[in-house]
Amino acid sequence: MRRVDTIKERIPLIELRGITKSFPGVVANDDIHLTLYEGEIHALVGENGAGKTTLMKILYGEYRADKGEILVRGKPVRITNPSVAVALGIGMVHQHFMLVPGLTVLENIILGSEPVKNVVLDLSLARRKIEDIMNANAMPVDLDAYVEDLPVGLQQRVEILKLLYRGAETLVLDEPTAVLTPQETSELFKTLKALKAQGRGIIFISHKLNEVLEIADRITVIRRGRVVGEMPLEEASKEKIAEMMVGKPVVLEVENPRVEVGEECLVLKDVVYEEYGVKKLDGISFSVHAGEIYGVAGVEGNGQEELLKIISGEIYPSAGEIHITNEVVNRIPPLGRRKLGVGHIPADRQAQGLFIDMPLYINAIVGWHWRQEFQKRGILDYKAMRSTASTIIKNFDVRTPSVEVPASALSGGNQQKFVVGREISFDPTLLLAAYPTRGVDVGATEFIYKQLIDEKIRGKAVLLISADLEEILALSDRIGVLYRGKIIKEFSREEATPEIIGLYMLGVKEE
Amino acid sequence: MTQEQVKTQPKSMEWKYRLIESLAPVLGFLFAMVIMMITVQFIGESPIKALSAILTFSFSQSGIAYIVSQSIPLIIAGEANAIAFQAGVFNIGVEGQYLFGALCAGVAGAYLNLPTYIHIPVVILAGMLGGMIWILIPALLKVYKGVHEVISTIMMNQIASAVILYLVDGPFNGVRGAKQSFNLRTPYMKPTAVFPSLHNIVNSITGLFGFKFPHYVAVDLSWLIALIVVVLLWFLLFKTSLGLRIRWVGQNISASVYAGVDVKKTLLVTMFISGAIAGLVGLQEVAYISKFFTPNITRGLGFTGLAVALLARNNPLGVILSGLLFSFLSRAGYGLQMYTKVPNSLIGIISGLMILSVVVIDQILRRYARTLRRREVG
Numbered sequence: 001m002r003r004v005d006t007i008k009e010r011i012p013l014i015e016l017r018g019i020t021k022s023f024p025g026v027v028a029n030d031d032i033h034l035t036l037y038e039g040e041i042h043a044l045v046g047e048n049g050a051g052k053t054t055l056m057k058i059l060y061g062e063y064r065a066d067k068g069e070i071l072v073r074g075k076p077v078r079i080t081n082p083s084v085a086v087a088l089g090i091g092m093v094h095q096h097f098m099l100v101p102g103l104t105v106l107e108n109i110i111l112g113s114e115p116v117k118n119v120v121l122d123l124s125l126a127r128r129k130i131e132d133i134m135n136a137n138a139m140p141v142d143l144d145a146y147v148e149d150l151p152v153g154l155q156q157r158v159e160i161l162k163l164l165y166r167g168a169e170t171l172v173l174d175e176p177t178a179v180l181t182p183q184e185t186s187e188l189f190k191t192l193k194a195l196k197a198q199g200r201g202i203i204f205i206s207h208k209l210n211e212v213l214e215i216a217d218r219i220t221v222i223r224r225g226r227v228v229g230e231m232p233l234e235e236a237s238k239e240k241i242a243e244m245m246v247g248k249p250v251v252l253e254v255e256n257p258r259v260e261v262g263e264e265c266l267v268l269k270d271v272v273y274e275e276y277g278v279k280k281l282d283g284i285s286f287s288v289h290a291g292e293i294y295g296v297a298g299v300e301g302n303g304q305e306e307l308l309k310i311i312s313g314e315i316y317p318s319a320g321e322i323h324i325t326n327e328v329v330n331r332i333p334p335l336g337r338r339k340l341g342v343g344h345i346p347a348d349r350q351a352q353g354l355f356i357d358m359p360l361y362i363n364a365i366v367g368w369h370w371r372q373e374f375q376k377r378g379i380l381d382y383k384a385m386r387s388t389a390s391t392i393i394k395n396f397d398v399r400t401p402s403v404e405v406p407a408s409a410l411s412g413g414n415q416q417k418f419v420v421g422r423e424i425s426f427d428p429t430l431l432l433a434a435y436p437t438r439g440v441d442v443g444a445t446e447f448i449y450k451q452l453i454d455e456k457i458r459g460k461a462v463l464l465i466s467a468d469l470e471e472i473l474a475l476s477d478r479i480g481v482l483y484r485g486k487i488i489k490e491f492s493r494e495e496a497t498p499e500i501i502g503l504y505m506l507g508v509k510e511e
Numbered sequence: 512m513t514q515e516q517v518k519t520q521p522k523s524m525e526w527k528y529r530l531i532e533s534l535a536p537v538l539g540f541l542f543a544m545v546i547m548m549i550t551v552q553f554i555g556e557s558p559i560k561a562l563s564a565i566l567t568f569s570f571s572q573s574g575i576a577y578i579v580s581q582s583i584p585l586i587i588a589g590e591a592n593a594i595a596f597q598a599g600v601f602n603i604g605v606e607g608q609y610l611f612g613a614l615c616a617g618v619a620g621a622y623l624n625l626p627t628y629i630h631i632p633v634v635i636l637a638g639m640l641g642g643m644i645w646i647l648i649p650a651l652l653k654v655y656k657g658v659h660e661v662i663s664t665i666m667m668n669q670i671a672s673a674v675i676l677y678l679v680d681g682p683f684n685g686v687r688g689a690k691q692s693f694n695l696r697t698p699y700m701k702p703t704a705v706f707p708s709l710h711n712i713v714n715s716i717t718g719l720f721g722f723k724f725p726h727y728v729a730v731d732l733s734w735l736i737a738l739i740v741v742v743l744l745w746f747l748l749f750k751t752s753l754g755l756r757i758r759w760v761g762q763n764i765s766a767s768v769y770a771g772v773d774v775k776k777t778l779l780v781t782m783f784i785s786g787a788i789a790g791l792v793g794l795q796e797v798a799y800i801s802k803f804f805t806p807n808i809t810r811g812l813g814f815t816g817l818a819v820a821l822l823a824r825n826n827p828l829g830v831i832l833s834g835l836l837f838s839f840l841s842r843a844g845y846g847l848q849m850y851t852k853v854p855n856s857l858i859g860i861i862s863g864l865m866i867l868s869v870v871v872i873d874q875i876l877r878r879y880a881r882t883l884r885r886r887e888v889g
């Protein structure tokens with residue numbers, strides 16, 4: 001480990017001085033100072049809405065600061081738009097990816113800086129250059145695959161390749177691990193270490209403090225737009241960071257009592273889902289009772305997506321039976337199931353859970369718009385919508401100046417809190433919770449855990465899908481391991497350990 | 512708000528972006544005039560003369576009256592496009608839908624014998640039905656087979672041209688023996704089917720401001736129809752649950768599916784509404800001005816309607832203003848034709864250029880405002 005004081009003598013790669021930025025009703029960044037040196041991974045942590053993304057967008061030229069200075073290798077610069085940032089060697093991977101799904105990996109990487117030889121596109125030159133980068137950093141991807149067919153982890157790798165292809169020396173990664181599986185995360189960390197060894201600087205944003213402690217050299221904590229502390233890794237601990245972020249000590253443990261279970265709210269019997277001759281779900285059977293949280297553990301891509309869709313009604317089973325509150329729902333569309341009391345926290349809040357350009361009072365009723373209180377004879381009751389939105393914002397501590405702003409004006413974690421709040425507010429009988437704490441801070445994670453447990457205590461059934469084994473273990477009363485479209489093993493909470501579940505997840509053990 | 516973050520009210524530049532956005536159509540219009548003058552200069556006519564010809568021709572009493580009256584079909588066509596756009600559908604087929612709708616209305620007016628208070632509604636419904644029939648195939652193809660509506664509606668436009676010609680030449684020919692296509696028409700509509708004039712009512716209102724519509728300008732039931740369409744559509748889109756679902760589908764299909772919206776049904780309903788409105792576009796001409804249907808009916812209103820909707824940002828109320836603007840542009844074309852030596856064959860090109868520059872400048876400025884807003888306010 002490099003000593004901090006020797007680092008300080010060198011000229012920083014990036015220096016932000018006194019950055020201040022306001023949005024209507026919010027000061028997102030308030031006199032922020034931040035430095036990044038060559039060969040350093042600098043973690044930026046803070047609550048949802050603390051201003052991390054805003055600060056990075058200023059560095060990347062997407063927003064313009066109201067006040068403050070940016071220095072690149074000691075020289076003051078004016079970054080008026082992202083292409084200026086790219087020319088200065090700064091690259092950013094956004095919280096929500098920006099790839100073109102219908103194009104190939106190669107096309108995505110070169111998009112915007114296409115290699116040209118005598119007016120024609122020189123693809124083979126680009127291909128060679130990218131292959132060199134991939135080899136140097138041990139980050140292989142099939143260049144001819146279509147981006148939409150790639151798992152999230154590889155899509156992210158494409159984003160990073162894109163930056164390297166443009167010669168980025170500073171890489172900004174905004175919550176890169178929020179959507180990754182643990183395996184993908186450790187691959188990403190290998191890449192980051194390689195990049196760091198080449199002398200590049202990396203700004204890394206994450207709410208998962210374990211990861212921060214694993215990968216960062218230095219940590220800056222911001223709270224409500226201000227820097228509240230900066231420390232080298234040696235001085236950091238999980239508790240210390242969490243306390244600085246929130247302003248008070250955080251209990252990272254939640255109490256999860258067992259309660260008397262009621263009848264079965266969700267039953268799957270030998271459900272098969274076939275797509276283009278591939279059995280995505282292959283005779284899956286399990287049930288979730290009122291008063292329990294059933295956690296589905298599994299390596300991503302073993303049928304999680306299809307399982308959710310088949311329960312929410314977006315796809316119908318090819319064989320087998322699904323019961324929700326004692327009704328066979330095989331061919332009932334999503335609306336009918338929601339009317340049976342199904343709440344659904346979707347895997348992707350931006351693509352599914354929200355209409356990103358519409359105001360919060362409209363987003364407050366997405367999925368529940370059919371309810372009596374929002375319409376009289378088909379005419380919308382905007383007053384009821386606004387008050388529902390306000391209630392969600394209040395109860396779930398969503399940071400926003402008002403319910404009139406579009407969902408896109410919320411920080412990523414606050415969007416997530418809004419969606420979770422909405423789905424819980426309508427008091428569902430069965431709650432499908434997919435990655436419920438994706439992108440939310442430690443405080444809010446704890447809060448959402450409590451809410452899910454409360455649901456259970458109030459006699460609701462909760463189906464939890466998550467890539468985070470710790471989350472599953474903390475919340476679930478029973479755990480099913482999903483492997484190749486089947487639940488291959490069920491555990492009660494008492495029997496479950498990460499090790500044994502891990503073995504089943506990888507298919508090493510099978511019943 | 513209880514949060515500390517709300518401590519200062521930052522100087523919002525919002526008003527500036529709003530200003531740019533609302534000036535966009537105006538600047539687009541000025542640019543169109545400049546383009547027109549440059550073109551005229553090229554042709555060898557005096558730009559000043561052309562401009563004054565346009566202005567005097569347009570802003571005389573009858574000029575204004577014509578502009579308002581002729582905006583009616585444009586407004587209706589704009590609404591037909593706007594509702595489709597709101598659901599993310601590109602109904603390029605308004606053109607064919609109004610041709611067929613107008614034929615249906617003309618036939619219903621000519622062949623049925625009904626008392627007038629039933630006959631007129633039947634004519635209107637026949638127009639709407641015609642429009643709906645003409646969007647049926649593209650709608651079904653889109654929803655059930657995934658065929659893009661741009662392709663299918665364009666093809667339906669071609670088919671419409673051929674079909675109306677065949678039908679008016681054959682079964683619905685009103686002038687036996689007329690072989691020349693410019694003579695083709697359906698029989699005259701029954702007096703019970705002809706739209707009543709609204710001159711008296713309208714003039715009693717505009718008279719308060721010292722303006723009267725001359726008798727030779729169409730002021731008829733189609734005005735009321737247009738008004739009803741505008742109001743209903745606005746109400747549908749922004750006040751009803753169905754309207755909200757239509758806008759959802761237009762914004763994000765997978766979120767709509769998640770929310771439990773029946774996307775297919777919503778798309779079908781929207782396209783039928785669009786087709787029904789399109790079927791009303793030709794009624795002023797058929798049921799009031801000429802009192803019969805002819806294949807020589809004014810063409811191109813459907814395409815202009817696309818531009819009308821675009822300029823109005825698909826807002827049903829905005830369509831009124833943008834309809835008036837486009838009506839003025841076509842009036843300007845006539846002005847050039849009458850008072851300058853600009854050849855007839857170039858008038859169409861100049862009109863087209865003016866439409867194009869309004870739309871292009873408007874879009875450029877709006878995008879500029881959006882970029883600024885994203886950067887400063889986010």
Ligand SMILES: Nc1ncnc2c1ncn2[C@@H]1O[C@H](COP(=O)(O)OP(=O)(O)OP(=O)(O)O)[C@@H](O)[C@H]1O
Nearest residue numbers: 023028048049050051052053054409411412413889
């Ligand atoms: N485009 C915008 N318009 C208005 N307000 C915005 C906009 N973007 C962000 N904000 C506000 O600025 C504040 C900081 O948001 P930012 O996205 O930077 O937070 P963050 O630290 O990245 O949070 P998260 O961890 O949830 O992603 C929030 O209060 C947010 O509501």
Ligand SMILES: [Mg+2]
Nearest residue numbers: 053095411412
């Ligand atoms: Mg963020």
